Amino acid sequence: MARERPVEITPSAAALVESLRGLGYSPETALADLIDNSIAASAAAVELDIQWNSGSPQAALLDDGSGMDRATLGEALRFGGIGPAAARTARDLGRFGLGLKTASLSQCRRLTIVTRTAGSTSALALDVDEVAKHGWFATRLETLPKHPLTDRLLQLEHGTLVVWDRMDSLGGLSGLEKEAFYLRLEDIRAHLGMVFHRFINGDAPRLAIILNGRAVKAWDPFQTGHPATRELPSERVRHAGSAFTVRPYVLPHRDRYANEAEYEAAGGPGGWGARQGFYVYRGKRLLVAGSWLGLGGARTWTRDEASRLARIEVDLPTDLDRDWRIDVRKSQARPPGALRARLTAIGGRCRQEAREVFAFRGQGPRPNGAPHSAPAVxxxxxxxxxxxxxxxxxxxxxxxxxxxxxxxxxxxxxxxxxxxxxxxxxxxxxxxxxxxxxxxxxxxxxxxxxxxxxxxxxxxxxxxxxxxxxxxxxxxxxxxxxxxxxxxxxxxxxxxx
Incomplete structure (x- = not known):
């Protein structure tokens, strides 16, 4: 029997790097991926600077995390990194070893990283056009990028600066008029306040996020500070040697808000209709911001008016990524087949309670699920x-x-x-x-x-x-x-x- 001979199939750098740029990141999901790295580096503060720059946008992110030495920086720019099979700490929000690169290059054609640790500075650039010409190489910089945040980094003992240059229309920020550009930044601000709300003002390690000199405010999907929000009994779910908590909430009826502005703010980015359903967290970072996850039994649930007040928190650890099929952008998740029946039961109860509150005017309030204390009209x-x-x-x-x-x-x-x-x-x-x-x-x-x-x-x-x-x-x-x-x-x- 003839011996099988291996055939080299090295991917084309020019074709693959352009393909990886098209994974579907929006500016907000790309920036969230960078902030994941800052959290993994134990940063306490992240500062974002995103400017229109006369129609040639530039974005930069500075954190005060642990930083990297020269060798670690090189590995950070390697596509694949440590990969999805590696064990990760609770604070490590990475998944595939692609996020820093694919997220950045989805928005720009040149990525520059300047990092400091123990007072020593290292800098590399990853340029799409250079990769297409010379293969998978990064460029070591002799001079640091001219940016206000570069000076800020050099004053720190440790930290990392990421700069996006030559941003193009693929990312969605290039090509906008000045007013539209800065309006788009408000969408990004709202998204980051939603995704990292537990880090900004919650039960996760505290992280301050500054965008263009103004603090990003946390948006709590469950309105836990509102006296009319109802938290239903939580459940501890065990799966594949791990466990996670599911907490259903029924938010207040529209009439329980002080005014229309407060009600609209509680709806969140995209509004009430888009924000109903399951909220899937991984390491306390929000992945899915309102979805019925294809659940509902024979008749799959869809977003509807009667269920708009139902929101359910699913708090996953990082070791269930494979089972929940977390995608590269960390913006989608799918529950394992073995858990669908139980999650459907939890979701069904929450939807029913939300329907009761939605029908408040006809039936009267039911505090804590108790029977009506007064007869309905x-x-x-x-x-x-x-x-x-x-x-x-x-x-x-x-x-x-x-x-x-x-x-x-x-x-x-x-x-x-x-x-x-x-x-x-x-x-x-x-x-x-x-x-x-x-x-x-x-x-x-x-x-x-x-x-x-x-x-x-x-x-x-x-x-x-x-x-x-x-x-x-x-x-x-x-x-x-x-x-x-x-x-x-x-x-x-x-x-x-």
């Missing part, structure tokens, strides 16, 4: 033709009015006409087009008018009820912040008593 009844909405004739206020009218049958007829004429399709269309409808803020005269109407209605309730009980019963189904209305209502009821 509207009832959703399952009938032969689907769900039908009916006024609750057992509600104390409705029952009392019926007993006090001269023509009870005519009153019942009016209720039936109201039930049959509710423009459900129109309401649904309006809500969908406007991303939900919020209760308008009441003016002083409207507060007094509503209080007057509720006092009149309150006179029909049993005399044994206290003013507080009457106020709670009358207000529980109404939308919006009714604190002022309740105070005015109690004041008038107590004065009348």
């Amino acid at each position: 509207w009832l959703a009844l399952q009938g032969p033709k689907g769900i039908q909405y009916r006024l609750n004739r057992s509600h104390p206020a409705i029952a009392a009015c019926r007993e006090n009218v001269a023509h009870a049958r005519a009153f019942d007829a009016v209720l039936s006409i109201i039930e049959r004429s509710v423009p459900i399709e129109r309401i649904w269309l309006d809500v969908s087009e406007s991303e939900g409808a919020s209760a308008p803020q009441l003016q002083a005269n409207e507060i007094a008018q509503l209080a007057e109407q509720l006092i009149e209605l309150g006179t029909t309730l049993p005399a044994s009820m206290t003013p507080e009980q009457r106020a709670d019963l009358l207000l529980v189904n109404l939308p919006g912040d009714l604190t002022a209305v309740r105070a005015e209502l109690l004041r008038r009821m107590r004065a009348a008593a």
